[in-house]
Amino acid sequence: MKLFWFETYKTFSRWRTYISFSVIALIIILTEVVMKLSASEIVYRMMRSFQKGFFITGNILNAWFVTAFIMNSLHIHIPFLITLVAGDIVSSEATSGTVRFLLIRPPSRSKIITAKYLTALFYTAGLVIFFALVCVSLGLPLFGSGDLIIHHYGKFDIVFIPESEIPLRIFLAFIGAIWSMTVVASIAFLFSTLAENSIGPIIGTMAVVVVFLVLGNLPLDFFRSLKPYLFTTYMNLWQQFLNIPIPWQEIVRSALILGLHNAGLFLISFFVYKRKDIKS
Amino acid sequence: MKKILLFLVLFLLSPQWIQAQEDVSLYLDSVEKKYAGLRDYTADVNVHFDIETFKAPDMQAKLYYKAPDKMKVESKRVFFFPREGGYFNPSLFKKEDFEIKFLERSNFDGRKAVKLKLTPKKVKRNIQDFVLTIDTDRHLIREMDVTQFDGRKIKAVIEYGKFDSFELPAHTQLKLDIPSFESEGVKEFDQLIQKPKRVTGTIEITYSNYKVNSGLSDEVFKGKESDK
Numbered sequence: 001m002k003l004f005w006f007e008t009y010k011t012f013s014r015w016r017t018y019i020s021f022s023v024i025a026l027i028i029i030l031t032e033v034v035m036k037l038s039a040s041e042i043v044y045r046m047m048r049s050f051q052k053g054f055f056i057t058g059n060i061l062n063a064w065f066v067t068a069f070i071m072n073s074l075h076i077h078i079p080f081l082i083t084l085v086a087g088d089i090v091s092s093e094a095t096s097g098t099v100r101f102l103l104i105r106p107p108s109r110s111k112i113i114t115a116k117y118l119t120a121l122f123y124t125a126g127l128v129i130f131f132a133l134v135c136v137s138l139g140l141p142l143f144g145s146g147d148l149i150i151h152h153y154g155k156f157d158i159v160f161i162p163e164s165e166i167p168l169r170i171f172l173a174f175i176g177a178i179w180s181m182t183v184v185a186s187i188a189f190l191f192s193t194l195a196e197n198s199i200g201p202i203i204g205t206m207a208v209v210v211v212f213l214v215l216g217n218l219p220l221d222f223f224r225s226l227k228p229y230l231f232t233t234y235m236n237l238w239q240q241f242l243n244i245p246i247p248w249q250e251i252v253r254s255a256l257i258l259g260l261h262n263a264g265l266f267l268i269s270f271f272v273y274k275r276k277d278i279k280s
Numbered sequence: 281m282k283k284i285l286l287f288l289v290l291f292l293l294s295p296q297w298i299q300a301q302e303d304v305s306l307y308l309d310s311v312e313k314k315y316a317g318l319r320d321y322t323a324d325v326n327v328h329f330d331i332e333t334f335k336a337p338d339m340q341a342k343l344y345y346k347a348p349d350k351m352k353v354e355s356k357r358v359f360f361f362p363r364e365g366g367y368f369n370p371s372l373f374k375k376e377d378f379e380i381k382f383l384e385r386s387n388f389d390g391r392k393a394v395k396l397k398l399t400p401k402k403v404k405r406n407i408q409d410f411v412l413t414i415d416t417d418r419h420l421i422r423e424m425d426v427t428q429f430d431g432r433k434i435k436a437v438i439e440y441g442k443f444d445s446f447e448l449p450a451h452t453q454l455k456l457d458i459p460s461f462e463s464e465g466v467k468e469f470d471q472l473i474q475k476p477k478r479v480t481g482t483i484e485i486t487y488s489n490y491k492v493n494s495g496l497s498d499e500v501f502k503g504k505e506s507d508k
Contacts, residue, residue: 050360052406053432053458057341058358147358156460156479160336160358244335 003107003115004122011085011119020081021130027077028134031070035061036142046151050158062146063139064166068242070135071177075235078177079184079209080202081127086120086188087201090273094196113273117189117266124185125178132174150242159244169241176238176251183231183258184209186265193269193276231261304382305375307394310419315370318446320346320496324489325353327361331456331481336360343367343487350501362483363405364426365436368449373412373421377401383411391417406430420447432458443490454483 011017035042039061047056090113107115148166150159161169187208191201212232215223227233234254240247327339341355348371353361361367383395398410406428413423424436434456441450460477 052428052430053363053434053456055353055361055363055366056359057353057355057361060358149358155333156458157333158336160334162337163357 003111004118007089007115007119008122011089011123016088017085017123020084020127023077023081024127024131025134027073028070028131028138032066032135032138032142035066035069049156050151059144059146060149061143062148063136063143064145064148064161064163064170066139066143067132067135067170068148068150068173071131071173071238075213075232076210078127078131078181080206082124082181082184083188083202083205085123086185087192087205088198089116089120089189090192090269091195091198091201095198109274109276110270113193113270117186117269120185120189121182124181128174128178128181132170136170148242159242161242161244169246173238173241176241176255179255179258180235180237183235183261183265186262186269190265190269190272193272231258234258304380304394304396307396307414307416307419308373308375308378308380310416311373311414311421312370314419315446317493318347318370319493320344321443321446321448321490321492322494322496323448323487323491325361326486326488327359328484328486329360329481330484331479333460333479334481344496344500345369346496346498346501347371350498352501362434362454362485364407364434365424365438365452365454366485368438373398373410378410386413388413388415388422391415393422403429406432418447430459432456434458444492446492448490448492449485449487451487452485454485456481456483 043061044051047060050056145163145166147163148161148169150161151157184205188201188205191204192198195201195204209232212230216227216230216232217223234257237251237254237258240251240254322345323343325341325343327341329336329338339355339357339359339361341353341359341361343361344350344352344354345367349369351367351369353359378398378400381397381399383397386393386395393413393415396412396414398412400407400409408427408429410427411423411425412421414420415422418440420438420440422438424438426432426434426436428434434454437453437455438449439451440447457478457480460479
């Protein structure tokens with residue numbers, strides 16, 4: 001536990017760690033201000049297919065909608081920001097030449113790698129929680145509250161979540177988002193144990209995420225058959241909490257698959273680190 | 281010669297021939313006249329959706345109507361209210377606005393009825409045509425089939441109740457058959473390669489607490505939720 005706090009202190013002592021938080025704050029503030037300024041255009045584009053058939057009243061563009069809208073960007077920019085720290089957490093010791101000093105001290109390699117992994121997960125959770133807090137705390141005064149309308153652009157497809165259910169669902173959605181993002185952290189962490197510098201793990205992780213996302217979304221039968229084997233398929237776990245009814249079976253399945261990925265990736269990192277040659 | 285005369289007599293006495301001579305717009309007139317005294321109404325509406333791709337709980341709102349064509353829905357929450365068939369407007373079908381074609385005589389709920397096809401002379405609200413089933417005994421529109429240019433089809437079945445001496449809708453069932461994708465705008469790749477799908481389902485609207493001819497002012501209809 002002490003090691004974990006040391007690692008956490010080390011991580012949060014670096015200015016690089018705060019790049020991610022600053023970038024997230026900047027993205028959310030910019031997005032929400034622009035959405036506020038172009039509210040009518042957004043509502044028109046969003047509801048165009050429904051406005052032909054329905055009179056629509058009420059506050060559709062509310063804080064919950066904006067939060068869900070921005071959360072959709074989790075796929076790309078949050079993974080990148082996670083890799084900045086998780087991809088650096090082990091390899092930076094090699095880059096800065098501190099790995100030997102670290103490993104000749106009393107704590108075992110197992111404890112050190114576990115502490116580093118837990119720190120990477122802690123950072124990931126912290127980043128997503130920060131994302132949630134900024135989204136909601138800025139969104140509520142700007143857009144107000146209301147029922148949440150989840151709409152698939154261009155399709156006659158809508159999910160309507162009553163306002164009273166939203167806080168719990170959004171909370172669960174963010175828990176799901178944290179769980180999804182831990183897989184990205186685990187991949188970056190594994191690459192970090194394999195590399196001697198930080199650039200490789202960051203680029204490598206992003207390459208994996210982007211390639212898997214692209215393969216999983218190509219609407220061709222061959223790629224559709226690959227989809228169940230790509231972890232990115234299960235990363236939209238959080239979206240399931242904003243569905244009616246909540247598909248608990250699917251959520252549990254996705255969470256288990258992502259959890260197995262985490263366990264597998266950590267175990268590989270663990271053994272790689274245990275056998276790491278620091279003499280040459 | 282006798283056969284030809286017999287054929288002519290039968291032909292001239294056939295219902296279609298008789299109907300063609302009739303002024304079919306009288307059926308629309310009779311509906312309009314029946315509601316000539318209806319100046320305005322308010323009602324509470326409950327909308328129930330039974331559409332696979334429209335997952336929403338029942339929604340409630342207050343509906344305001346003022347003759348000839350002002351309407352407004354008011355709700356504290358997000359509310360979706362069907363444009364076609366959602367609210368009752370007796371002035372909607374003015375004979376001068378449509379090409380009217382008689383389709384057939386029929387029965388509706390054991391009463392005499394006629395079916396008319398109305399094609400708007402000026403295209404409004406994307407509507408291609410209406411097919412109305414009018415109860416000729418009670419002068420009520422009981423069914424309305426709406427076909428729109430973008431392929432949407434809506435069928436409304438209306439049940440009436442007596443409110444302050446007017447027969448007004450107590451329940452409307454809307455059957456929807458609409459394209460699942462928008463026909464215009466940029467499409468995603470999977471929308472281009474997939475066969476066009478359609479969404480079907482029903483919307484049930486229940487009306488209650490009617491207040492008729494309460495003297496609604498025009499101010500009520502100012503605001504973005506109103507339709508004129």
